[in-house]
Amino acid sequence: PSPASVGRAPGPPDGGWGWAVVFGAFISIGFAYAFPKGIAIFYKEIQDFFGTSYSEIAWVSSIMLATTYGAGPISSILVNRYGSRPVVIFGGLLCGVGMVSAAFCTSILQLYICVGFVTGFGLALNLQPSVIIIGKYFLKRRPIANGLAMAGSPVMLCTLAPLNQFLFDNFGWRGSFLILGAILLHCCVAGALFRPIGAATASGKTPTIEEGKEIPKEEVTKDAMEMSNPTNVPMENKTEEEGGKDCCEKINQYLDFSLFKHRGFLIYLIGNVLMFLGFFAPIVFLAPYAKHIGIDEYSAAFLLSILAIVDMIARPTTGIIANSKWVRPRIQYFFSFSIAFNGACHLLCPLASGYTGLVVYSIFFGLAFGMVCAMLFETLMDLVGAARFTSAVGLVTIAECCTILLGPPIGGTLIDTFGDYKYMFIKCGAVMVLAGTFLFIMNYYNYRMLAKEEKERKAKEEDPKSVRTENEGRNNWNKETAQDGPELEPLREEQEGLKKEVNGT
C-alpha cells in the first residue's frame, strides 16, 4: 500500500495494532535469544549418545549464536527488499525444518548443520525484522515498545528451561527436538502479526509540527532528510530511479554501506563491539563460579533464575524510563551509564563473599543486563533514524558476532590460566566500563555536533538565496556529518527538489 492510502494520521501509529506487533516481536526476539541457551539441557544426553566431548557439543550453541548474529546483513537485505512479514514467516519455517531434521540426525556434524546453521539462520531471520518493525510502528513510545519486546528474551528463557526439561524427561532428545520444531513454528504466528506499514513517516514535516515538543528535533529532521534519501524510499519509487544508478547505489539500496560514514553509527558500532567482549561471559560463568566457591548446584542455578526475573522486570521499566521526557533526549547518556554500571557490578563481584553476596550481585547484574538490552536497539534507532535502521542493525550484528563469540572463551582462558574467577570478572568489568565511558564521551561530542549542524541548517533554510550554495555547503558538511554517501549527492539534490513539490503539504 502506498503511503497515501494509509488511512491513519501520517507518522508511525505509536499504538493500536502496534501493540500486537510488539507482542509478535516479544515472541520472535524471545526465541532468538533464549533458544540457544535453552537447548543446553539436552547436551549431556547427546554427548553420551554420540560419544563426544563437552566442547564438541557446546559448538552447537556457538554455531547457532554465530549464525544468528552473522546472518544479520542477509536479514537486513531481505527486509529491505520484501518487508518484515515474509522474512519472519520464512524464518519460522526454517527454524521448524531445522529442528525437525535435527531429530533424525545420526552424527554430530549433522547436528551442527541442522541445529546450528539452519535453525540459527531461521532465528536470524526472526530477530532483525522484529526489531526493525518496531521502529516502523513506534516513534513517540518507541523506547517502551523496545523494552517490552526485548523482555521476551528472559521470559522465553524462564519458560523454555523447564519446558525443555519436561520434554526431555518424556520424549528423550529426539522427540524433544521434533516437538521444539513445532513450537518454533509460532515464530510464523509472530510474523503474521507484522502487518506491513508504509514508511516510518509519510511526510517528514508534519511530525515536526505535531510532536516537536516531545521528540528532539534533530531526530525528526534526520528522519525527514532520510525520507528524501532515495535509498530508503518505499518500493514504488524505486523502479523509477533504478535506471539512473550505478552498482554502488544498487548495493546501498539493499544494505546501506554509507552508514560507515555516519558518525553516530560508528560511535555505536565501536562502543558496542567493545562492550560485547565482556557482556556474556559473566552469565556463562556465574553458576560455575558459585559452585567453585562452594555453593551447591541448585542454589547456583537459582542465582541465574534471580537474574532472569530481575531482567524481566528491568527491561520494560527501562523502556518506560527511557521514554520519559527527561531521558529520551539524552538516551545515549543513559545507555552509556547502564553499560558502565554493568561493568562496575562485575568489578565488584570478586568482593562478594558467600551466597548472600552473590545473590546481591545477581540482582544488580540482572538489573544492569536488562537496562542495557532494553536500550540496545533503541539507541541505534535513535542515532541513525528508523529508515536506515534496517541496514544498520544488520551491519552492527555481524560486527558484534565476533566479540560475542570471543568473550566467553577469553574469559574461560583467563580462568584456566590463573585458576581464579576474579580475573575474568575484572576483565569483563574493565571492558564494559571502558565501553561505557567511550560511548559517553563520544555521544557528548556527537550531541554537540548535531546541535551545531541543526543551527547551521536552520540558518541556511531561512536564507532563500542559499539554495544554490546549499550544494557546496552540503558537500563541505558531508565530510563532518557524513550522513549520506557522497555518491548519492548529485541524484539526491534533484530528488529533493522533486520531492518537495510532490510532498509539499
Added chain:
Amino acid sequence: QLSEPIATIQAVNWKTQGSPSDHLTIGHNLSTPGPDLTTQEFKQATKENVSNVTFVEYEVLLPGECAPSTSMEKNITLDSAARIELSCKLDNKHSYLKSLQVTWKRGNETISHITKTENSWSIQLSILDSSKLGSYSCTLKACTSYLTFSYFALVPKIEGKEKPIISYEGDTAVLTCESSGYTPIAWTWYMTNGTEQIAINDSLLADKYVINRKSANTTHLKIQKLTKEDDGAYWCEAAFELGKSKGKLKLKVLSFMVPLKPFLAIVAEAVTLVTVVLLYEIYSKKKEKRA
C-alpha cells in the same frame, strides 16, 4: 558437675591417592568443638605382603562426662584392600577420667587386641577381603551411660539413574554408569528378564550390544536396533577388590508415534493461529474500505 556435654566428636581423616573415603563427613558436633586434632601424624604405608595398602586414621575425641547414651555412625568407603587404624581418644582436658571403660566391637563380638595409650584406645584392621567389611564400634562407658561410635566399612556405592532413559524403536541407546572417584576392577552389565538378571555378553551379540569402558570410572552400554523388548531395567555392576556393587538404570523404548501426536497438534495450532491472524487482517481492511 562440669557444664560441658559428654562428647565432642571430630573425625579427622587423611587420604592417599585414590582411596578412602569421602563419605566421612566432618563430625556431628554434639557440643562446641574441642581442639583440632592435628597432633596425630599421618603414617605412610609400610611395605607388607598386602598390595595396594593405604593407611587412614579415624579418630573420635571424647571428653569424658556423664550424659545420656548416644550413638553415632560413619561410613568408610573402601575400593581396595586397606589397613585401617581406628581409635577412640580422650580430649586432654578430661583425661582425669581414666576409669573410663572403652570396648571395641566387631559387629557384636568384642575385639580383644586393643592398643592402649594414655588417653586413646585403638584397633588395627587389615581389610583384605569382603569378609572383613562390616561395622566396627567403640563404646565408651562413663557413669551409667554409653557412647557408641560405629564405623561401617563398605564398598563404594554405584549410583544408577532415577529417571528412565528414553529412546525410540530402531534407534540406539547409550546407558552410562559412573563410580565417583573409585576405580573398579571390572564392569558387568545385566539385563532383567522377568525376575532374573542376565549378564550381557557383548562379544556374542556384537551387533546389538557394545560395552565400552570410556574411562577408569565410567562405562557405556550401547544398545542398537532397539525394540520394545529392550524396554526395562538394566544393572551395571562394578567389581572392586573387596566386593561388588550395582546400580540400576531404566530404559524406555517408545514408538515414533508418541512424540508425533503432540508435534502434529502444535503444528495444527500454529497454522490455525496464522490463518486467524491473516483472516482478521483481511476482515479489518475490508471494514476500513467500507468506512
